[in-house]
Amino acid sequence: VSQLPPGAAPAARPTRVQLLVTCLVDSLFPDVGFSVVSVLERLGIDVDVPAGQTCCGQPAFNAGSFDNARAMARHLIDVFGASDLPVVVPSGSCGDMVIHQAPALLADDPVYAERARRLAARTHEFTAFLVDVLGVRDVGAFAKDRVAYHAACHGLRGLGLDRQPRELLDAVTGIERCPLDEEETCCGFGGLFSVKMPEISGSLLSRKIASIERSGADTVVATDVSCLMHIAGGLKRRGSAIRARHLAELLDERRATSGE
Amino acid sequence: MASATFYTRVDDALKNKALGAAMDSATKRLVAGRQAGMAAFPEAETVRDHARAIRAHTIGQLGGYLRQFEAAVRARGGHVHWAQTAEQAVAIVADIARQHDVRRAVKSKSMVSEEIDLNAALARAGVDVLETDLGEFVVQIDKDHPSHIVAPIIHKSRHDVATSFRALGATDEDLVDVPQMTAFARRLLRAGFFKADMGISGGNFGVAETGSICICTNEGNGRLTTTVPRVHVALMGIERLVPTLSDLGVMLQLLGRSATGQKLTVYTNIITGPRRSGAHGASGGERAAAAVATDLSTDAASGAEADGPEHLHIVLVDNGRSGLLGGELAEILYCIRCGACLNVCPVYQQVGGHAYGSVYPGPVGAVLTPGLRGLSGWEELPQASSLCGACREVCPVRIDIPRMLLSLRAESTRLALTPAWVNSGLWLLGRLAERPRMFRAAQTLAARATRLVARNGWIRWLPGHLSAWTRERDFPAFASRTFMQRWERTRR
Numbered sequence: 013v014s015q016l017p018p019g020a021a022p023a024a025r026p027t028r029v030q031l032l033v034t035c036l037v038d039s040l041f042p043d044v045g046f047s048v049v050s051v052l053e054r055l056g057i058d059v060d061v062p063a064g065q066t067c068c069g070q071p072a073f074n075a076g077s078f079d080n081a082r083a084m085a086r087h088l089i090d091v092f093g094a095s096d097l098p099v100v101v102p103s104g105s106c107g108d109m110v111i112h113q114a115p116a117l118l119a120d121d122p123v124y125a126e127r128a129r130r131l132a133a134r135t136h137e138f139t140a141f142l143v144d145v146l147g148v149r150d151v152g153a154f155a156k157d158r159v160a161y162h163a164a165c166h167g168l169r170g171l172g173l174d175r176q177p178r179e180l181l182d183a184v185t186g187i188e189r190c191p192l193d194e195e196e197t198c199c200g201f202g203g204l205f206s207v208k209m210p211e212i213s214g215s216l217l218s219r220k221i222a223s224i225e226r227s228g229a230d231t232v233v234a235t236d237v238s239c240l241m242h243i244a245g246g247l248k249r250r251g252s253a254i255r256a257r258h259l260a261e262l263l264d265e266r267r268a269t270s271g272e
Numbered sequence: 273m274a275s276a277t278f279y280t281r282v283d284d285a286l287k288n289k290a291l292g293a294a295m296d297s298a299t300k301r302l303v304a305g306r307q308a309g310m311a312a313f314p315e316a317e318t319v320r321d322h323a324r325a326i327r328a329h330t331i332g333q334l335g336g337y338l339r340q341f342e343a344a345v346r347a348r349g350g351h352v353h354w355a356q357t358a359e360q361a362v363a364i365v366a367d368i369a370r371q372h373d374v375r376r377a378v379k380s381k382s383m384v385s386e387e388i389d390l391n392a393a394l395a396r397a398g399v400d401v402l403e404t405d406l407g408e409f410v411v412q413i414d415k416d417h418p419s420h421i422v423a424p425i426i427h428k429s430r431h432d433v434a435t436s437f438r439a440l441g442a443t444d445e446d447l448v449d450v451p452q453m454t455a456f457a458r459r460l461l462r463a464g465f466f467k468a469d470m471g472i473s474g475g476n477f478g479v480a481e482t483g484s485i486c487i488c489t490n491e492g493n494g495r496l497t498t499t500v501p502r503v504h505v506a507l508m509g510i511e512r513l514v515p516t517l518s519d520l521g522v523m524l525q526l527l528g529r530s531a532t533g534q535k536l537t538v539y540t541n542i543i544t545g546p547r548r549s550g551a552h553g554a555s556g557g558e559r560a561a562a563a564v565a566t567d568l569s570t571d572a573a574s575g576a577e578a579d580g581p582e583h584l585h586i587v588l589v590d591n592g593r594s595g596l597l598g599g600e601l602a603e604i605l606y607c608i609r610c611g612a613c614l615n616v617c618p619v620y621q622q623v624g625g626h627a628y629g630s631v632y633p634g635p636v637g638a639v640l641t642p643g644l645r646g647l648s649g650w651e652e653l654p655q656a657s658s659l660c661g662a663c664r665e666v667c668p669v670r671i672d673i674p675r676m677l678l679s680l681r682a683e684s685t686r687l688a689l690t691p692a693w694v695n696s697g698l699w700l701l702g703r704l705a706e707r708p709r710m711f712r713a714a715q716t717l718a719a720r721a722t723r724l725v726a727r728n729g730w731i732r733w734l735p736g737h738l739s740a741w742t743r744e745r746d747f748p749a750f751a752s753r754t755f756m757q758r759w760e761r762t763r764r
Contacts, residue, residue: 038715039750040748076680077682084706165658165662202658205657205659208694211279246746249746
């Protein structure tokens with residue numbers, strides 16, 4: 013299944029996908045993974061979770077450790093290349109890694125270059141899969157939060173996801189949107205940047221948190237748990253009650269009395 | 273500045289509240305200006321594609337265009353000098369000054385002159401240099417360095433400048449507001465222009481077909497610098513060329529808009545050769561760029577020029593640039609020095625230009641400086657980025673700066689300039705990632721360890737290098753059961 017232009021009806025709507033759960037969701041935030049599964053299943057999509065999946069290699073790529081990144085990308089291709097099903101990944105960073113960086117890193121690899129391109133072509137970030145592939149905006153979610161949206165950098169600028177997450181969020185019944193004044197400014201995470209340059213990273217985080225606090229939101233939502241882990245860690249440290257949640261978790265919220 | 277390490281400079285910058293306030297308001301104003309300028313320019317995206325194609329084409333055939341440019345300059349009575357290194361460049365300018373018996377020079381803004389440290393060299397040669405760009409003038413009297421490639425004193429407040437002017441004899445009345453302060457500086461500078469024997473400028477673009485140089489300023493000092501003194505020396509990096517005047521037109525549509533949001537800078541000078549008589553007689557006064565284009569393309573070398581200096585010397589500076597051609601960093605030579613990537617960069621906004629320690633700061637500097645000077649000694653610059661991609665988004669010629677920061681990081685890894693703990697950590701992650709069973713075991717181990725020290729799922733202190741994380745923020749404990757474990761139990 014290829015990426016479709018906005019608004020186009022999917023020619024062949026997929027009914028089964030493979031979930032690339034991402035190592036951070038797997039290790040730190042498993043509930044996010046179950047929300048992704050639950051939203052997909054509610055839309056009639058069966059979800060496979062290939063057992064051998066680990067890390068896509070983005071942290072190594074980001075740090076310029078290209079040999080390690082290549083090794084991890086090859087493993088990922090082995091695991092997800094066993095099937096021709098589309099791959100859904102709830103992260104812009106990992107999505108960008110699989111869709112853009114792995115094919116570039118492996119371009120000269122006699123075996124993996126072609127496999128990397130084929131995998132890239134059928135890999136979709138979660139919100140892009142819902143909006144662009146399934147043509148869905150309203151997943152029937154209901155929540156009562158005051159929600160600020162943080163546009164995670166790699167989704168926004170790496171994959172060009174600007175309207176997809178916002179459209180899904182706009183369709184959630186019951187929430188109040190609290191726009192951030194610097195919605196598209198980096199939170200300062202940047203992978204190992206956050207420990208190699210902690211002072212700069214920390215000052216970007218302070219700025220992001222100040223912006224979230226100014227918005228009046230009680231929940232900040234994004235499409236990458238890496239940024240959310242960073243923002244949540246900063247909020248915890250400041251004793252803030254504001255919650256940081258993956259968009260999938262919000263989309264998974266239903267009205268308790270909906271009777272489903 | 274040079275003696276301090278990158279990390280000390282960053283620390284100092286982050287602690288400096290006045291700097292933070294100045295950077296915050298100035299970068300916000302510039303970013304908003306660019307956004308408004310681009311929003312009012314419906315064909316922006318097409319023009320950016322066109323501009324990128326022009327730059328890529330020119331850099332791809334730079335040798336040919338440089339030869340064409342040199343011949344065109346000479347045909348119009350100008351001189352061309354080639355400087356392979358900074359030392360050669362300053363020696364050439366000092367020689368020109370000696371030949372023309374120059375005592376005083378005025379200078380309009382030129383980043384290349386900063387790169388080669390020209391003022392110090394001319395001072396040693398007995399030439400008095402006066403900076404005439406308002407920002408550079410302040411930098412000069414403060415014995416400071418520019419912290420932005422377009423706005424040299426972006427790090428200073430109006431009150432800082434007032435203090436500097438007071439030392440030059442400004443009265444309370446002179447300092448009452450910005451227009452008065454500007455008028456004070458103008459009076460000082462105006463006298464300097466008429467005493468100068470030589471004017472030194474940069475060059476925003478060189479036009480290969482006509483041998484023209486284009487200088488964009490907002491203060492008019494560029495025009496005085498290049499017309500009043502009897503000798504004009506223009507310094508340009510060898511990559512500044514565009515093939516034709518119509519290509520220049522494409523670039524000019526983007527430069528001002530990307531820098532400040534202006535459709536054009538207030539002054540856009542196209543200088544083609546020194547003053548000279550010709551077959552068509554003098555055509556005094558200023559001509560529109562279109563008229564210049566017609567004149568130059570139909571009847572190049574014989575055209576007369578009533579205005580300008582007696583002598584025009586163009587110094588083309590390599591200083592490491594040709595080493596980038598054909599390599600992974602060649603794309604950085606497409607840069608037209610608008611500064612948009614600095615203004616939008618969250619790291620630059622927080623730490624300012626001086627923290628980078630290089631003449632060219634911000635995202636472009638983090639590629640260009642290690643590119644020109646080598647990674648060793650500059651290895652922190654490509655690491656000082658979260659790779660958010662904002663620079664690539666605003667670049668008028670769509671330079672993929674994050675890609676080049678990554679390739680410099682990869683070179684750091686190869687040259688062992690990356691900390692050993694990072695390399696061994698990533699090596700370990702790589703080996704675990706290839707071995708799912710060991711990966712799962714490591715997750716279990718991490719869960720046990722982190723849950724031991726976590727309170728309510730969050731850790732306030734991590735050991736070793738990871739303590740850098742917990743200085744600024746909490747870290748989440750690993751889940752007691754991973755997604756994969758829970759999935760296997762419930763779904764299989």
